[in-house]
Amino acid sequence: MLKFQETAKHVTVGRSNSACSDAMIARRYTIERKLGNGSFGSVYLVSDKKAKQGDKLKVLKEISVGDLKPNETVEANLEAQLLSKLDHPSIVKFYASFVERDSFCIITEYCEGGDLDLKIQEYKQSGKVFTQRQIIDWFIQLLLGVNYMHERRILHRDLKAKNIFLKNNLLKIGDFGVSRLLMGSCDLATTFTGTPYYMSPEALKHQGYNTKSDIWSLGCILYEMCCMDHAFSGHNFLSVVLKIVEGDTPSLPDRYPSKLNAVLSSMLSKNPSMRPAAAEILKIPYVDEQLKNMQYKYSNMNVKDKGLNWQKEAAPIFDAVQRKVHLQTLQELSEVQKMSPRERMRLRKLNAADEKAKKLKQLAEEKYQENVKRMQEFRSRNFQQLNVDVLH
Incomplete structure (x- = not known):
């Protein structure tokens, strides 16, 4: 051959x-x-x-x-x-x-629509922007995909606009060339790889990479879809790195809802333990409302819209949204006695998982603060020692 x-x-x-x-x-x-x-x-x-x-x-x-x-x-x-x-x-x-x-x-x-980066550049050059509805739909599609990966303990590690592809105007996450399978929930993949514009502070500081680093990258993609530009940009690699590690968190233009901006800010928190997981973002009231809007939109599509593309692409997205909405609705039901035994068991497991996640998040934050304090003390001691050495 x-x-x-x-x-x-x-x-x-x-x-x-x-x-x-x-x-x-x-x-x-x-x-x-x-x-x-x-x-x-x-x-x-x-x-x-x-x-x-x-x-x-x-x-x-x-x-x-x-x-x-x-x-x-x-x-x-x-x-x-x-x-x-x-x-x-x-x-x-x-x-x-x-x-x-x-x-x-x-x-x-094969995704005939090319990648998201190319689509953004096309719109930018023609002076156009994506509609808010389109951005929200795409963002939720990506969230569902990332949540699916993370539930299976898989990191992407190189989420960026060039690795997001369009097929029938739906977004698909691709290029898992540098993904890693997590062997445990707290494992950190320490390889330094990825595109600087989308890299998290902890990855740039060689502090490891976990699911929250994927969330940071997804936040950068959300900003880029809204603003047609990188969340963190600069004249060279170092200036971009400094903005990511030490710069202010960027905000969305006033034309976007403050609730969407709040979601973005949480995803771009410098402290990874303060960033919400994909599953937590899907439970945020504003995002949950958008999920239900998507469900309504898909369920009310007319017969003409539900053609070949619906059968091949939109229908699976609708099913994924419907499953997610159903699970979140179970948590909101007050009349537990109306649930089936399987639903009650599922709800108990979800509530238990939520409580465990909250405790782990609190513990992670405490550990993070301890490490910050320890690092400050270490630097202070080294600086004092350096002064002594210089004086002698």
């Missing part, structure tokens, strides 16, 4: 050449065209000969394994298999992974 680069070159230059047009990857994927180069390798649009009509187009990501040891390749493949089990309408579907020659290959869903 030809190497992918060679195959792509032959396909684009001489499509009529039958030998090249018939070239198959893993005996099922034919390269249609090269989509570009990502941070981890080349990306191609391919046709899947084994897929159903209408679902044939997929994306192939080619990652050079280079000098990776066999066990590292196996680990990458295992992680890819675990990620392939993610099944949510707000997450780019991960179909398969395999090693071909000296490349690790990933097959994912």
Whole structure:
């Protein structure tokens, strides 16, 4: 089989050449065209000969394994298999992974609308902004996707506008190239990676990365959708870092509701323990109200709107919203006796989980303050020692 680069070159230059047009990857994927180069390798649009009509187009990501040891390749493949089990309408579907020659290959869903960064730039150049309704719908879609990941103890670690894709005007989280599976609820992934504009203070200070770091990045994306610009910007890397670590929390323009601005501010709290989890954001009254508005909108779509796109894309989003609204409604019901035994048990578990989360959050805040105090004392002692050394 030809190497992918060679195959792509032959396909684009001489499509009529039958030998090249018939070239198959893993005996099922034919390269249609090269989509570009990502941070981890080349990306191609391919046709899947084994897929159903209408679902044939997929994306192939080619990652050079280079000098990776066999066990590292196996680990990458295992992680890819675990990620392939993610099944949510707000997450780019991960179909398969395999090693071909000296490349690790990933097959994912194709999103015809491109990425969110490109859409923002298009609107910005034409002097347009997204409607408030569109922003809220997209934000909730991303929240549902992030909550789904975090419930399964998966971090994305590189959430940014370029890794959010559009399909039938719905947003999908993609590019899990640097995601990590959490082995425990308090584990911190310490690898320093990601785009500076979306990186959290704790990641920039090498203090580790957890679910709350994903929430920070999502807050930056929310700001960008509202303002068509980065939440933290500067002339160079260092100036951006300083604004993220020490600068003021940005606010939304007055045309947006103060309640949405309050949600953004909580997501961009410098202290990760003070940031709400995705599940907590979905329970904020303002966000919960928007969830119910989405449910009403989808449930009242006319027959014309509920065409092919509804069946393939909007319907799963509606189901996800409906499930989330139902769970949150259970918590608000005062007449518990009207619930089924299963619903009462579910409510008790939810309440117990909420109480545990509150206690953990309080404990985390206390520990954070202790660490800050200890660090200040440590710096003070070192400064005093430095003065003594200089005097002598």
